[in-house]
Amino acid sequence: MVLRDKGVLELDPTQVKYARSLARKAGRPVVNLAKRHTTVSVERATLRLAGLAGADHENVPWVNHLLDSVRAQVGLEHGVTTPVWDALIRGEAPDLLTLAQKAAGGAATFRQPEGKAATTARKQARSAVARGIRTIDAQRKTRDKLIARHGDPTQKPWIYLIVATGDIYEDIPQAQAAAREGADIIAVIRSTGQSLLDFVPEGATREGYAGTYATQENFRLMRAALDETSKQLGRYIRLTNYASGLCMPEIATLAGLERLDMMLNDSMYGILFRDINPIRTFVDQRFSRQIHARAGIIINTGEDNYLTTADAVEAAHTVTVSQLLNEYFAKEAGLADWQLGLGHAFEIDPSIADSFRLELAHALLARQLFPDAPLKWMPPTKHMTGDIFRGYLLDGFFNLAGAMTGQGILLVGMMTEAVVTPWISDRDLALQNVRYVLNAAGGLTEDFHPPRDGFIQKRARQVLADSIDLLDSIVGDSTTSDPPLLAAIADGTFGAMKRPATKGKGLDGVVRKAAAYDNPAIDLLETGETR
Known part of the structure; x- marks a missing residue:
């Protein structure tokens, strides 16, 4: 249930409107910065849309080989597609895969064409990339048909359960079992450290640490398995993975091509918690969200992570600020309200x-x-x-808070958190906890109205006021030409992590666009065209 009644918290609508205007002011310079740059992953994602896939015998993707060769010979400031399709037109190779293979061996020559040659190359590149966009469009239509056929879960919030053993062939039966036990969304956590790889692994993977690698084949296998389970259960089971890290645009693209339904995609998570360069992150994030918008994918943002490094009471307003910023960045990239799985967490010290x-x-x-x-x-x-008994009780309180406040997606808590990677039996008990609370108290959103000027009302208004103060200070009177938000990130405003824009992993993969830069994927995503 959605709470629309102004009387629930009696927030001042003028304050709410002002908070959003400040988020726009803080976010707009970052968007402008992102528009002036591209990255190696944005360009590789574009090649993937054109159909380039696979890897060499050392598991180095062909998109990396081709991109690196073009960059070494002519740079990326004009985009990768024009020199690549110019090379194909000139007969360097009969197709994109062969060209990438030749480039890996140093046997392909690239140039930046001009005049009619450039126009022809761009036209053919657009045609190839558009085929990938149409595949994403077709996958979105397939999802809609399957939801209409099998139905959506009848109860909110949707129950979100994590499954990730490291072995995709072990993940599949566990995911199917979790769906049969009541999970509406299956999230496959990525293997630890994948966010720092500047390439996407290839194929079905059977080894991962604390998660399973995000690959196109793993996406395909899990989606097919959950489609089978959806048919059996009579409700569509959604699949989640992670579009973050150094390959955010590529993973988002693969998710669209393989019909994933949700993707972890936060505007600042990679900056704060993986030390990825801020500019790289914001450029990659904008492209990935344009893909998500086109694919009809719901994003999940990561504000909950701030409360693992900062106090959940003192830093509550930073979560609200980040939600407002994530909303602005998402809508600017074309996402609709129903696609904004904005994050927050039950992380206050229970003592x-x-x-x-x-x-x-x-x-x-x-x-x-x-x-x-x-x-x-x-x-x-x-x-x-x-203490698993205390943990089980705390998870029950978490589930109750979700029921009382009308949350949309509820991630299942585990009583063995901080002890072991959960066993299947732990997940079964956790799902029992969720089912009991939602069955007993799922309708409390109708009845729960905190008293006027009571503790809850006052606390919520204070957090909103603190959020406005923080946004005001971020926007402020900037003394540099850099976006003020980047300065705030560098100062440790979010999650107590200081991340300057001139440092961080992946900075060497950021390229400033030339005036004649061309990327057919961006053009197709921004215009909504299919050809």
Whole structure:
């Protein structure tokens, strides 16, 4: 249920409007910066849309080989596609894959064509990339048909369960079992460290640490398995993975091509928690979100992570600020409200007096600020001690807060958090906890109205006021030509992590566009065209 009633928290609509205007002011210079740059991953994603796939015997993708060869010979400031299709037209190779293979051996020559040659190359590149865009469009239509055929879950919030053993062939039966036990969304966590790889692994993978590698084949296998389970259960089971890290645009593209339904995609997570260069992240993020918008994919943002490194009470307003920024960046890239799985978490120290009331205030604030967004509510992790009985109770309180405040996506908490990677039996018990609470209290959104000027009302208004103050200070009177948001990130405003724009992983993969830069994928995504 969506809470629209102004009386729930009695927020001042003028304040809410002002907060959004400040988020736009903070975000717009970053978008302008992103538009002036491209990255190696944006260009590789474009080649993937044109059909280039596969890898050499050392698992180095052909898109990396081709991109690196073009960059070494002519640079990327004009985009990768024009010199690549010029080479094909000139007979360097009969097709894109062969050209990439020749480039890997140093046997292909590239140039930056001019005049009629450039026009012809761009036309053919657009035609090839458009085929990939049409595949994404077709996959979106297929999802819509399957949802119409099998039906959506009848109850909100959707139950989101993580499955990731490292072995895709073990993940599949576990995911299917989780769906049979009541999960509506299956999330396959990526193997630790994949976000720092500047290439996408190839094929079905059977080894991963604390997760399974995100690859196109793994996406295909899991989607096919969940389609089978959806048919059996009579409800469409959604699949989630992670479009973050140094290959964010490529993974987003593969997700669109293989019909994933949700993707972790936060505007600042990679900056703060993986030390990826801010400019690289914002350029990659914008392209990836344009892909998500076209594919009808719901994004999940990562504000919950801030509360693992900063205090959940003192830093509550930074979560709200990040949600407002994520909303702005997402809508600018073309995402609709129903695609904004904005994140927040149940991470207040339970030993604090009134901790549950504080959690309710924060959850209600998010729900009321973003009434049409399927908010992603994250379970306690920071204050799980290893006491499984205490953990199970805390997860029950988390589930109750989600039911009372109308959250859209509820990630299932595990009582063995901080002890072991959950066993299947742990997941079954956790799902029992969720089912009991939602069955017993799922309708509390109708009845729960905090009293006027009571504790919850006052706390929510204070967090909103603090958010406005922080946004005001970010926008401020910037003394540099850099976007003020980048300065705030460098100062450690979010998650207590200081990340300057001149440092971080992947900076060497950022390229400033030339005046004649061309990327047919961006053109097709921004215009909505198919050819």
